[in-house]
Amino acid sequence: MRLCTCLTLMFAVGAGLGGGPGVAVAAVGEAVGCTGADSEEFPILTRIDGGPATYVAGGGFRTWAVELTNTTDRTCADVHPVIVLVDDGRALKRSQPQLEYFEDAKGTTSRPVAFEETDSDELVGVLDEDGDGFTVPAGGTLTVKVRLSVTSDAAVPNDVVANAAVVQRRGDDSEWVGESDDYRFRIIDEDEDEDEDEHEKEKGSEERGKDADGRRDGSPSPSAGKSERPAGDRVSAEPDPAPDAGPYPGELAASGAGHVLLPYAVGVLALAVGGVLAAGVRRRRR
Template sequence: MPPAPPAAVGPPPAPALVAAATSSPAPASPSSSADHSCTPVGRSFPLATRIHGGPDVYEGGEFGGWYLDLVNTTRHTCAGIHPVVVLVDERHALKPSQVRLEFQDGARKRAVRFESTDADELVGAFGGAGLTVGPGRTLTVKVRLAVTEDAVPNEVTANAAVVQRHGEDGDWVGQSNDYRFGIGSAPAARHDTTPTPEGLPFTDAAEELASTGPAVAAAVLGTAALLLVTAGAILRARGRR
């Protein structure tokens, strides 16, 4: 069975996540059997995910554009898809207020609000009703990112976890490669770890999600809280490989 945030009640949720849950209206859930059509089977991700085309350096206040490819490897429509961008900076100095990110949702640009986690990650969920990717199709989402002028010189790794929402539940259905960039100067060259749809740590992710009580308290499972904490758990599980 695919991993999903469990329903156990744990410690009280972080204030930022409670605020996100209570202040963000839940989007309309996709209806019919398409809701769970992208449920992972075995150890395969149904959505192959890739970040590409972004600049190596961001200067204060200037937007840089990049793309997020979502490739549906199944024979079913994948609806209710919410990419969640996770930013990890080497100096642990980047603040949510210093990052602006927007994505193209049809004819509309939507802003992504970032929250900080207790592990100094910045996590931002794509809102709205969710993206839809047809069977065997590729959806390329245009994204643009900027940092404010007061952001200190830094090196940042961006990664997209992909969650399919089902009402007050969700599945981890995709994981992108790492996109590394510098603030003020280019980052040092490193090996780019691009995950494939096969062999990714669903078992580790399930164990991590089971241990994160704040993420799964039923009373606070708003859209933003669900997606943000799911992404944080995914990132930690991925980091332990």
């Protein structure tokens, strides 16, 4: 079980949920959340799903989701996902990320999330801070849809790591019951976004300019320049004394009649092997 190393995060979450500074922080080996004392794992398996790689400062909302899976055999109620943002430049202000979450599965009603800044220059936002949180049924998964945008005054470019910590409120205390992997994205400006779009368009044009064999339009086919045998021409048992056909694809760069004999020899060998196999089958049936 991974434990929270950022006490300022826990204190901020506790204050936001009405627990004040006396937040319950589990010690190593101590059970947390919805499970009994014998558990050493977080009871809520947490994952950030579908987040884009870039956000344009001053651009629109981008949608993703926080998935909460209850790994226990009991219901986990009053659960609050906590979004933590840490930017490389330590320049992101609490007013610049605009985060909203949706109360229902259909995503028709959204509510804003207020960020607070910790002593470690982290931005912390609690989903459903003043409400009863979310309820995750035993063995079930709850998907909380969120959307994020960044205001135009945000510093660019700036790389950001987002994490979803999950807190369960228990009276005046709160316990940490889940944590997601890192979700990394970059805040960029409109010019950089246009450059990326242009690059994608050029890449798409190059792909459309190729046929099913991966060749560009107008390029010679792999068989161009190879002589073709006329329709109905029967293969002679004896090779032509002076073949004028070039080497077959995949042959070694050699000269002489071996270029023509090789495919015929392969065919004869295949027929011989087929005959041996057929004879073996007949013997086994007797």
